[in-house]
Amino acid sequence: MIPLKIVKRDDLPRNKAMLIRIASVALSIAFAGLVIALLGYNPITIFTSMVKGALGTKIRVQQTTLKAIPLLITSLGILVAFKMKFWNIGGEGQIMMGAFAASAVALNLNLPKPLMLLSMAVAAMVMGGLWAFIPAFFKAKMGTNETIFTLMLNYLAIKFVTYLQYGPWKDPAAQGFPKIATFSKEAILPSVGGVHMGWIIALILVVLVYVFLNHTKKGYEISVVGESIETARYAGMNISSVIIISMLLSGGLCGLTGMIQASAVEKTLSASLSANYGFTAIITTWLAGLNAIATLFVCVAFAILVQGGNYIQISMQVPASVADMIQAIILFFVLGSEFFLQYKVTFHKYFKVKKEAK
Amino acid sequence: MLVGFLAAAIIAGTPLLFATLGEIFSEKAGHLNLGVEGMMYMGAIVGFIVGLNTHNPILAMLGAVFAGSAGALLYAFLTVSLRVNQTVCGLTLTIFGEGFASFLGQRVMGSIVPGDIKSFFVARPIPLLSSIPYIGEIFFKQDVFVYFGYLTIILATYYLFRTKKGLNLRAVGESAAAADASGINVTLYKYAHILLGGALCGLGGAYMSLVTVPVWQEHIIAGRGWIAVALVIFASWNPIKAMLGAFLFGGLSILGFRLQSMGIRISQYLIDMLPYAATIIIVIISTRKNKKEDMPPADLNNPYFREER
Amino acid sequence: MEPVIAIEMKNISKAFGSVKANENVNLTVFNGEIHALLGENGAGKSTLMSMLSGIYTPDSGSISILGKEVEFSSPKDSIALGIGMIHQHFKLVDVMTAKENMVMGSKGIALRGKQLTKEMQAICDRYGLDIKPDKKVYEMSVGEKQTLEIIKVLYRGAKILILDEPTAVLTPQEIKRLFAILRNMKEQGCAIVIITHKLNEVMEISDRITVLRRGQSIETVETRDVEVSRLIEMMVGKKVDLALEKPHCCQDTPLLKVDGLYVSTKENKHALEDINFDLFPGEILGVAGVAGSGQKEICETIAGLLPAEKGRIFFENANILGKTPRDIIRLGIRMGFIPEDRLGMGLVGSMDMVHNMILRDYPNQPGFFLRRKESTKKAERLVEQLEILTPNVHHPIKKLSGGNIQKVLLGREIDSNPKVLITAYPARGLDIGASYKIYDLLNEQKKRGVGVLFIGEDLDVLMALCDRIMVFCGGKMTGIVNPEEITKEDIGLLMAGGSLEKGVQS
Known part of the structure; x- marks a missing residue:
């Protein structure tokens, strides 16, 4: 038997916790470097060019911001659900359905720009919210497991959009290429400072979600339901309504991501629009410790990683998959380090005493 | 016509069968592993590369077993020993597995499975059994890997419900604390079955790259790992039902093209929605019935720490 | 040998x-x-x-x-x-x-x-x-x-x-x-x-x-x-006097009247069957029974958490059955409830004392935003009054000792000046000193004219503390007895579903 003793920590001073977190990130980068070296690349050049590629010039910073926006808004949506311990892993589907609703508005209505964008956003949030409402309803009324339910709804949404793209919504002007028509100018989000205005929306939402969760009665109810359904029942809360409201909000935020991506990035609807943001957001939300402000920083860090990965792919001919693997390795380390925040590992005194006795 | 379709459904369902069975083992040990897709990718690429270089189907499959369980080992270390959140860890494993396959796959992109392997996986009718009308045509004129699938399901069922080890495994998933107090080595059981699950997912992936598609291409697994996760619920953690579900969903995945070839115009993309919709309905129905035996293992997703007070 | x-x-x-x-x-x-x-x-x-x-x-x-x-x-x-x-x-x-x-x-x-x-x-x-x-x-x-x-x-x-x-x-x-x-x-x-x-x-x-x-x-x-x-x-570690005080109780008109109550739950079709009893002001009414005989259900039904099939519950002549906890508060009925599972139901373990006070306070706050000031004051007051040992009122309560956790819960409930106090196993898991502190607090409430429903498991304590004891078996009431007139074995008989000749009251 390994003479290790694992003890649950009572309380960890903040600076020590910070130290463990920093150490884990440093270790993960070192390990990722080792992997890169094994794959036959120079880790130092790879890392420096990743940073350069993400932050080196104004355009690259803009590119990084572009990656951070959808991730951040989706993470905020996921956060509202996770606070209630509702495992919404349906972000992908909610993004898709939001994008679908926004596209339906953009492609079929003829409105002046501000009104158009507003209707698209509202439609997207309602649709994303509804897509999240379905599992929330069944969870609230019947206690149905939401993890699998939301996961399945992702695929329904993606397949549905694929169907539209290859079928009824296929652009006849695209000469047989399976794509949906590009939006008109009225349906495209304006830029502010070189990046579409989604970044302003995202920052406002960080503050709103933070205040909502920490300083409102509804936010308090969400936390209580998350900690203990029985206590919420005892306190006379209407649990079904708390679940449904917070999931409408969660799905609504994800839906908004869909609208922003369709309007400002893709400028149309496509089956690859959600680009795994719904899944990545689960990881970022978790790493941020379910805190809205921390989510901002984690998402930016993540965007740097993604943008840096894209950059080395172009500039150094390193396959994108290497960046994916680096991402995963860093994640594994940071996730693993959570253990050391909660438990203390020491060599077993009991066995030491035994040895001395002999 | 129908017989041909059903026989093809079995081939399409075989990767799902292995992956679903793998996830059943993992969940019976109390671990929801959402890294099935990633482990299938790892098995698919390693199996493919080994096959390409050795021309040996057995070695290729062993390579896939190794790759799948390596991915599972990572997951097991993080979730069992370090008690990391299972959902997040599984998702990360999927990202990792896809990246891993995509990276290794660069050099073999578009390569075709060697002839000796292809010929190993041709249909080999089983004498007597294959002459049963209809049944024989559908089930017993398949390749060896499909037969291996039947065998695995039978063994898994026996193991889970007729042996003490299987009973112990179910106890671990239902209540790790009770299992531990009964003298069951909880950590060992968890590791062993998460790894076994990974190995089976790897096999399912390799069947995709070596037999179903026989060419290496990006996104070869195409969400089958997620269907497997859904199938586990569909099958209420029962290997036999998992097999039926896998063949059913396999059939659905090829139904659209069949119908189109018959002149019925219906989009495959709409049919593709059916397995997911079916799973949702199953999830709802099983909650409604509220039968304790059909519920997920009670300790699923809970980390276990013996000295927890 | x-x-x-x-x-x-x-x-x-x-x-x-x-x-x-x-x-x-x-x-x-x-x-x-x-x-x-x-x-x-x-x-x-x-x-x-x-x-x-x-x-x-x-x-x-x-x-x-x-x-x-x-x-x-x-x-x-x-x-x-x-x-x-x-x-x-x-x-x-x-x-x-x-x-x-x-x-x-x-x-x-x-x-x-x-x-x-x-x-x-x-x-x-x-x-x-x-x-x-x-x-x-x-x-x-x-x-x-x-x-x-x-x-x-x-x-x-x-x-x-x-x-x-x-x-x-x-x-x-x-x-x-x-x-x-x-x-x-x-x-x-x-x-x-x-x-x-x-x-x-x-x-x-x-x-x-x-x-x-x-x-x-x-x-x-x-x-x-x-x-x-x-x-x-x-x-x-020292000589202690284990005698429990039993202040005289004056019965006049019932505070709470439960009449022909039937409850069925998801797990148990006959969770409660035909329950009838009165609770008077200034009395401690004990409830004895094997675990799972309907104790949880009777508490939750009175508190408005569980719907009943039929029957009536009068609180000072107003039928409160079918009312939600919020309705009950709105009617101005002051009821305190100490559930069996303190951290899992009465409190939120990972939250601090302030946020556990808010659990009762926030429905009465106007507007959209959460106010913490009043609840912080209340928490600080309780720490002083009940000598709760905690580093401060912002410390997660699950890290406190069992006795202190119970004081937080009981303190919160008593602080709202209830007329009826429902307590389920309030001394479970506490050491002798802490248990007696809790019993003293209950007696104090009784003297103030509160009607206390006391779900207990230790028959010695039930007999020493309660004015009357109601015995449950399998969701049915098998008798209400006067502890002065019967023995523990008699109660045991009722708990197992038997019936008694002597000492039975209605």
Whole structure:
């Protein structure tokens, strides 16, 4: 038997916790470097060019911001659900359905720009919210497991959009290429400072979600339901309504991501629009410790990683998959380090005493 | 016509069968592993590369077993020993597995499975059994890997419900604390079955790259790992039902093209929605019935720490 | 003949973080004896036994079994040496049958159903036990579950048996049967350790007693040479007066009137059947019954958390049945409820005192935003009034001791000046000092004219504290009795579904 003793920590001073977190990130980068070296690349050049590629010039910073926006808004949506311990892993589907609703508005209505964008956003949030409402309803009324339910709804949404793209919504002007028509100018989000205005929306939402969760009665109810359904029942809360409201909000935020991506990035609807943001957001939300402000920083860090990965792919001919693997390795380390925040590992005194006795 | 379709459904369902069975083992040990897709990718690429270089189907499959369980080992270390959140860890494993396959796959992109392997996986009718009308045509004129699938399901069922080890495994998933107090080595059981699950997912992936598609291409697994996760619920953690579900969903995945070839115009993309919709309905129905035996293992997703007070 | 030493634990220490659960504890148990491990809640009894069963590993010290020094790294090692432990919270798998639970973890490959049934029958016959081999655990009563735990331990050939608070959930009659089984096993040479804090049971069953206090072993004595008062002194560390005050109660018009109440839940179709009783101002009405006889349901129905099938509940002549907790507050009815599961229902463990006060305060706050100021003041006031030990009011309450957690809950509920106070097992898991503090607080409420519904499990306490005792069995009320006029055995009879001639009131 390994003479290790694992003890649950009572309380960890903040600076020590910070130290463990920093150490884990440093270790993960070192390990990722080792992997890169094994794959036959120079880790130092790879890392420096990743940073350069993400932050080196104004355009690259803009590119990084572009990656951070959808991730951040989706993470905020996921956060509202996770606070209630509702495992919404349906972000992908909610993004898709939001994008679908926004596209339906953009492609079929003829409105002046501000009104158009507003209707698209509202439609997207309602649709994303509804897509999240379905599992929330069944969870609230019947206690149905939401993890699998939301996961399945992702695929329904993606397949549905694929169907539209290859079928009824296929652009006849695209000469047989399976794509949906590009939006008109009225349906495209304006830029502010070189990046579409989604970044302003995202920052406002960080503050709103933070205040909502920490300083409102509804936010308090969400936390209580998350900690203990029985206590919420005892306190006379209407649990079904708390679940449904917070999931409408969660799905609504994800839906908004869909609208922003369709309007400002893709400028149309496509089956690859959600680009795994719904899944990545689960990881970022978790790493941020379910805190809205921390989510901002984690998402930016993540965007740097993604943008840096894209950059080395172009500039150094390193396959994108290497960046994916680096991402995963860093994640594994940071996730693993959570253990050391909660438990203390020491060599077993009991066995030491035994040895001395002999 | 129908017989041909059903026989093809079995081939399409075989990767799902292995992956679903793998996830059943993992969940019976109390671990929801959402890294099935990633482990299938790892098995698919390693199996493919080994096959390409050795021309040996057995070695290729062993390579896939190794790759799948390596991915599972990572997951097991993080979730069992370090008690990391299972959902997040599984998702990360999927990202990792896809990246891993995509990276290794660069050099073999578009390569075709060697002839000796292809010929190993041709249909080999089983004498007597294959002459049963209809049944024989559908089930017993398949390749060896499909037969291996039947065998695995039978063994898994026996193991889970007729042996003490299987009973112990179910106890671990239902209540790790009770299992531990009964003298069951909880950590060992968890590791062993998460790894076994990974190995089976790897096999399912390799069947995709070596037999179903026989060419290496990006996104070869195409969400089958997620269907497997859904199938586990569909099958209420029962290997036999998992097999039926896998063949059913396999059939659905090829139904659209069949119908189109018959002149019925219906989009495959709409049919593709059916397995997911079916799973949702199953999830709802099983909650409604509220039968304790059909519920997920009670300790699923809970980390276990013996000295927890 | 020299008795054989079955267990010898020397200088055992074990700490959880900064809490020293055991410090240099010594214990010696002989074959063929029933040894009681006596101590208050939190004295370290369960921790000590968990080290003997391999659940915890000691920080230092040595354990010898039958004269041989051993080291356990898991329960498996302990089982292999013939040690079997029956935990207070049963370690059984709900969806499995009795025989599956019995065999799990044992050696071998094939699972042979018929043979297992036979083996189970053989054990039952030998020790006079009774159980259905194919019954699922989730269908079993508490008593059956305990029998199954005992069979499980015997099946593994245990010669050393440890029982952690085995009588806590049993009726007096079931306790008698359990004791008969234990005596039978003792005759067959087993060593038995029984953990308890109930003195009368210790005196009845044990041969020797080891007392633990604050993690240390105080003394080991022969049962026949010791007085109860001396044991209490050893447990608590000082002489204590255990007499409970019972202020006279004046009954006039009922405060709460429950009339023909029927409740069914998802798990239990007949959770409550035809319940009728009155609760008067200034009285403590006790509720006795085996765990799961409908206690939880009656509390929750009165508090408005559980819908009833039919019946009426009058609060000062207004029918409150069918009203939600929010409605009840809005009607100006002041009711306090201390649920059985404090951290899981009455409080939020991971939140601090302030946010646990908010749980009651926030519905009355106007507007959209959460106000913390008033609740912070209330929390600070309670800390002072009830002498709650906490670093500050912003400390997660689950890190407080059991007694302090209960003070937070009771304090919050009393602070709203309730007219009716519903309390379920308010002293469970608390040490003697803390328990009596809680009883005093309840008596204080009674003197103020509050009607208290007291769900209890310790019949001695129920009889000493309550003005009347209502007995439940399987969701039915089997009688309301005056504790002055009957015995504990009479209550036990009612708990098992019997009926009485004397002392019954309506």
